[in-house]
Amino acid sequence: MKINTNLVTLRISAGRSNQFPRDPMPQIAFSGRSNVGKSSLINTLLNRKSLARVSATPGKTITINFYDVDKKLFFVDLPGYGYAQRAGFNKQEWSKLTDSYFTNNPNIDLLKLVVQLVDARVGLTKDDGMRVEWLLESGVPFIVVATKADKLSAKALGESLEDIREALNGAPVKLLPFSSVSRAGKNELWNEIIAAIENGEN
Numbered sequence: 001m002k003i004n005t006n007l008v009t010l011r012i013s014a015g016r017s018n019q020f021p022r023d024p025m026p027q028i029a030f031s032g033r034s035n036v037g038k039s040s041l042i043n044t045l046l047n048r049k050s051l052a053r054v055s056a057t058p059g060k061t062i063t064i065n066f067y068d069v070d071k072k073l074f075f076v077d078l079p080g081y082g083y084a085q086r087a088g089f090n091k092q093e094w095s096k097l098t099d100s101y102f103t104n105n106p107n108i109d110l111l112k113l114v115v116q117l118v119d120a121r122v123g124l125t126k127d128d129g130m131r132v133e134w135l136l137e138s139g140v141p142f143i144v145v146a147t148k149a150d151k152l153s154a155k156a157l158g159e160s161l162e163d164i165r166e167a168l169n170g171a172p173v174k175l176l177p178f179s180s181v182s183r184a185g186k187n188e189l190w191n192e193i194i195a196a197i198e199n200g201e202n
Contacts, residue, residue, distance in 0.1 A: 022106055029101070030077050036117045044180040
């Protein structure tokens, strides 16, 4: 599958499940705690600088953003978890929106891969662990991507990846380091995305 990343649009910022697109296109969802570098990663994959907005305030995004990529797939940017700093916003409602993507998505069968982001400098947090556990139990295909890899030395990054693998308790999950600054891991992640889509079509 060839993807033209020059043809990308934000289809919708959905605040309710009835706003989710119904186009019969594969979906790749991006999950992670607030401030993990999710928007930067999406921008890097799509060769953009500001398609996905990078917020200086953790927890600011409270919608699920669907990006139409070359009319061949959706990148689904899920709200970051771990923060709920917007005044008057209920953290349970925050979680409910993300949960609705997995439980009330008319095209959930088209979800081919969840890219679960973890900050390489921090490791697997409690919130990350809960999301990974849910993904394992639900059977949703996913990989773990360690972001901000450029912030660590090669030795420290290797140790961080080992710690993350250990925290995964032997789960057969692929783990990739990634940097939005150096773009390290970009091609590898795209390979995983394309493989997930093509395998799902077989």
